[in-house]
Amino acid sequence: MTAESAIRIRDTPQGAVFEVHVHPRAKRTAITGTLDGRVKLALASPPVDGRANEELRRFLSCLFEVSRNAVQLVGGEHTRDKRVLISGRDGASILALIDRELDALKLRPA
Numbered sequence: 545m546t547a548e549s550a551i552r553i554r555d556t557p558q559g560a561v562f563e564v565h566v567h568p569r570a571k572r573t574a575i576t577g578t579l580d581g582r583v584k585l586a587l588a589s590p591p592v593d594g595r596a597n598e599e600l601r602r603f604l605s606c607l608f609e610v611s612r613n614a615v616q617l618v619g620g621e622h623t624r625d626k627r628v629l630i631s632g633r634d635g636a637s638i639l640a641l642i643d644r645e646l647d648a649l650k651l652r653p654a
Contacts, residue, residue, distance in 0.1 A: 552581040559631040
Protein backbone atom coordinates (compact mmCIF):
# COMPACT_ATOMS: atom_id res chain seq x y z
CA MET A 545 0.00 0.00 0.00
CA THR A 546 1.39 3.40 -0.90
CA ALA A 547 1.34 6.41 1.37
CA GLU A 548 -1.03 8.07 -1.09
CA SER A 549 -3.73 5.49 -0.42
CA ALA A 550 -3.07 5.33 3.33
CA ILE A 551 -2.54 8.96 4.36
CA ARG A 552 -5.21 11.63 4.30
CA ILE A 553 -3.75 14.86 2.98
CA ARG A 554 -5.54 18.03 1.90
CA ASP A 555 -4.28 20.81 -0.34
CA THR A 556 -5.12 24.33 0.81
CA PRO A 557 -4.15 27.76 -0.57
CA GLN A 558 -1.49 27.91 2.18
CA GLY A 559 -0.02 24.45 1.54
CA ALA A 560 -0.64 20.80 2.40
CA VAL A 561 -2.35 19.68 5.63
CA PHE A 562 -2.09 16.17 7.06
CA GLU A 563 -2.27 14.44 10.43
CA VAL A 564 0.46 12.79 12.46
CA HIS A 565 0.46 10.56 15.52
CA VAL A 566 3.60 11.13 17.61
CA HIS A 567 5.40 8.98 20.14
CA PRO A 568 7.66 11.26 22.24
CA ARG A 569 10.75 10.09 24.17
CA ALA A 570 11.69 7.61 21.45
CA LYS A 571 15.23 6.41 20.85
CA ARG A 572 15.45 8.44 17.62
CA THR A 573 13.25 10.71 15.51
CA ALA A 574 11.82 8.94 12.45
CA ILE A 575 8.68 8.01 10.55
CA THR A 576 7.63 4.62 11.86
CA GLY A 577 4.56 3.88 9.71
CA THR A 578 0.94 4.91 9.27
CA LEU A 579 -2.11 4.65 11.52
CA ASP A 580 -5.70 5.34 10.47
CA GLY A 581 -4.74 7.81 7.74
CA ARG A 582 -2.06 9.51 9.85
CA VAL A 583 1.73 9.41 9.69
CA LYS A 584 3.25 7.74 12.76
CA LEU A 585 6.35 9.51 14.04
CA ALA A 586 8.77 8.67 16.82
CA LEU A 587 10.24 11.81 18.42
CA ALA A 588 13.45 11.73 20.44
CA SER A 589 12.39 14.75 22.53
CA PRO A 590 10.16 14.59 25.60
CA PRO A 591 6.74 16.28 25.61
CA VAL A 592 7.94 18.97 28.02
CA ASP A 593 7.92 22.73 27.39
CA GLY A 594 7.05 22.24 23.72
CA ARG A 595 10.28 20.36 22.96
CA ALA A 596 8.51 17.48 21.19
CA ASN A 597 6.58 19.94 19.00
CA GLU A 598 9.84 21.72 18.14
CA GLU A 599 11.47 18.38 17.27
CA LEU A 600 8.48 17.55 15.06
CA ARG A 601 8.83 20.88 13.22
CA ARG A 602 12.61 20.39 12.84
CA PHE A 603 12.24 16.85 11.47
CA LEU A 604 9.45 17.72 9.04
CA SER A 605 11.28 20.82 7.78
CA CYS A 606 14.31 18.65 6.95
CA LEU A 607 12.19 15.89 5.39
CA PHE A 608 10.16 18.24 3.19
CA GLU A 609 13.08 20.61 2.51
CA VAL A 610 11.33 23.74 3.78
CA SER A 611 12.18 26.26 6.49
CA ARG A 612 11.10 25.51 10.04
CA ASN A 613 8.70 28.45 9.78
CA ALA A 614 6.93 26.67 6.90
CA VAL A 615 5.92 23.84 9.28
CA GLN A 616 2.97 24.86 11.45
CA LEU A 617 0.92 22.92 13.97
CA VAL A 618 -2.68 23.80 13.19
CA GLY A 619 -4.20 21.38 15.70
CA GLY A 620 -3.27 19.09 18.58
CA GLU A 621 -0.48 21.12 20.14
CA HIS A 622 -0.91 19.31 23.49
CA THR A 623 -1.89 15.84 22.22
CA ARG A 624 -0.22 12.97 20.37
CA ASP A 625 -2.55 13.44 17.39
CA LYS A 626 -1.60 16.60 15.53
CA ARG A 627 -2.60 18.38 12.33
CA VAL A 628 0.33 19.87 10.41
CA LEU A 629 0.45 22.49 7.64
CA ILE A 630 3.46 22.50 5.32
CA SER A 631 3.50 25.89 3.56
CA GLY A 632 4.80 26.03 0.02
CA ARG A 633 4.26 22.32 -0.73
CA ASP A 634 1.39 20.49 -2.37
CA GLY A 635 -0.07 17.16 -1.30
CA ALA A 636 1.56 15.21 -4.13
CA SER A 637 5.10 16.28 -3.17
CA ILE A 638 4.41 15.60 0.52
CA LEU A 639 3.08 12.13 -0.29
CA ALA A 640 6.08 11.32 -2.49
CA LEU A 641 8.51 12.17 0.31
CA ILE A 642 6.52 10.26 2.94
CA ASP A 643 6.29 7.28 0.57
CA ARG A 644 10.08 7.37 0.12
CA GLU A 645 10.55 7.26 3.91
CA LEU A 646 8.08 4.39 4.28
CA ASP A 647 9.83 2.43 1.52
CA ALA A 648 13.16 2.93 3.28
CA LEU A 649 11.57 1.66 6.49
CA LYS A 650 10.66 -1.62 4.75
CA LEU A 651 14.29 -2.10 3.67
CA ARG A 652 15.73 -1.76 7.19
CA PRO A 653 16.56 -5.03 8.95
CA ALA A 654 14.42 -5.82 11.99
